[in-house]
Amino acid sequence: MGLARNVENSDLMIKDTIRTIGQVTEIVKETWRSQGDHLLAKRVAQAMPKVGKRLRKKTTSSPARNYGHEDLIQAPWYMRFAGYFCHFMLFAVGFFRESIWGHGPINSELKICEKNRDGYSPMYIGFEGFYIRNVFRRLAHCFRTPIASAPGGEVDVLEHYSENAGWTFNINQNHMKTCINFGSYNYLGYAQTSGPCTAAAIQSIQTSGLTSSSARQELGTLSYHRQLETTVSEFLGKEDAITFGMGFATNVLNIPRLMDKRTLVISDEKNHASLILGLRLSGATVRVFQHNNPEHLERVLRKAMLHGQPRTRRPFKKVFIVVEGVYSMEGTIVRLPEIMAIKKKYKAYLYLDEAHSVGAMGPNGRGVVDYYGLNPKDIDIMMGTFTKSFGSAGGYIAGSKRLIDHLRANSQANTYPTSMSAPVANQIIEAMKQIMDKDHGDGMERVRVLARNSKYIRRRLKQLGLVVYGHDDSPVVPVMLFVTTKISYLLGEMKKKGIALVGVGYPATKISHERSRLCVSSSHSKEMLDYCVNAFDEIADKMNIRYNRGAHLDMSEVQY
């Protein structure tokens, strides 16, 4: 037990109180994190060398990447060993099986060529489906589970079974189980079959019909489209917005209109497939920076800007930084203040994809910009989808009027697809009105409940010793499993207890970083969350997924 020496101008140490070195270290770390005072650590380290030594040490025992608020803890080596062994066994069995019985179910003829086509070249390369045939097939019962109700806080899950070891599946219509739904993107709980939003949507069918039967640029722009766009722009605090029927297509078809081959784009490592596809189609020069790492972003940006265009080395016409608000697989929140500082310093444009954060983050539900308290005028292009938080479908891009006018005239997503349907648009309008106006409905309450739920379940799951990636405030909760075969067991056990989870493995994640992703919703009550946490507690020992043992676990009681 050491005595705290007098540190000048320090509010931490009360001279009369005796604290241990560990306590002092914790106080400094907490202040560091909350106030961001990096010099404090230096000053303290100079005054108290033993505390300084501890501050320099890594925070967890296993190698971790500290991105600020999230500690990405890796699996211990024996778990990786188990994972490799599982894959090794499955591959060995698969090789053995296929060399004797060929592809396909035993006693069936699954040939690479069609019937009566002798001499034709094979239709597909048989070897590349090896993983699907031998590993994925054995887990196939976990995925693509059919449901029979609206995906609200609870969902009716149908049982699907396979009679031939995973090659084909049948659905048992009679066997339905109501499970707590942690798998759907339903952050604000608008996936309901009743309520004011649904009523507004149904009412709009009476007035506008189901389809507009035309593209936006032809005869397909109706009054509700303009109403939706003004509502979206008011919601986000931007000048104007344009909406499309499909969120994926919003990225893919609009990015090529904003970026061309004379543009430099720095995009995050874990960006969504729609962004990547849009960037590929645009022909821009794309550089990737490490996930949520502003220092690396700056290095990559400088290097690429100095290099210039690929062959001619001329300066780029435009520079973009493409990030997402909340990343759906990691649950991390973008470090927007730092990225904003870099953007302003280098005069780059910022494209923010808020698919998972609009409506779900921030005290007013307006997204990550609201969460950090920044000015929405600083972000050049705000893109988002209506699928996750508003219980609808479609995507939008919001920005200055000039930008949106350009997109209205030039975007392919305006010219070719049929415009958004009336009930879909009116659901969004009603939901946004409810969030914007406290007296209009319970939208604000939903936002508050979601924030509470996410913090609560994250802390409780971390207290169990499970490794949960991502920021403390994000509504996406990935619980790491690290071994492919554990997905199957976890999902099966949870379904027996009445919890519907989603398991994610290769190819959506890296091959040893499988996880089970919970999507918290405001339609989950505290009892549901407690039930889920208790269920995890019961299975965690059997499954051996408590990878985070003891290292700075905060075991204080979590208040809802």
Add this chain to the structure above:
Amino acid sequence: MDQFQSGGRTAKKGRSDREERRDRRGQLNEGKWTKTKLPQRKGTHRLTDPAMTWDIYHGLAYVVGGAFNLCSTCLESVVPSPPLLMMMPGGHGNENPNTNYMNGRGFWIFYLLVLGGVHIILLSVPVSLFSVAWVWTLTHVGHNAIQFWFLHWMKSHPWITFDQGSNRRLTHWEQIDHGVQYTPTRKFLTILPIMLYILASGYTRYDKIHFAINTLSLASVLIPKLPWFHKVRLFGINKY
């Protein structure tokens, strides 16, 4: 261009034909044009580094990735991603695991343990033919044969990727780390057969027959690993 317009190197100011010509680095230049040495990044090979070759006419977006975050202690340098990215909903996990699963945590230990386990099993067989010498040769040759088959003969990968078949003709060895040479995994897989060879030679007391078998086996597994044999198919064998 300047050197041609002004009549060649000899037409520089203040120099004559007889004087020694030294270039910028102070090295003697005998009138031959020497290729300038471009700065080489650690851990990358110029010919196979996509970042150093540019191709904008195909309209692809070349992506130079950040460092692998699997084994940050092993790879310090920036390793480039493949030029084409996989399109998977919900973020791209791993386009081709063949490139980097061997860099993952614990894989080398796993490999060594499996090899050691098989060796111990072979040593435990109570048949008199399985003397220590023959078991070591068997382990060595068996390991090399399996390595040759899986790393240097089998092409493509057992998973469907979205890179339009760019790895269709490549063996596993050529896919590792996207073709970058001299990476830690490649060094590990090169050194391992050599270590086994040394151990086998010792345990077989340098007998002639064992020597012949072991050396041939080692050659078969070391030669394809040489950087000069990257994407080389001798006599068109195993090309398609």
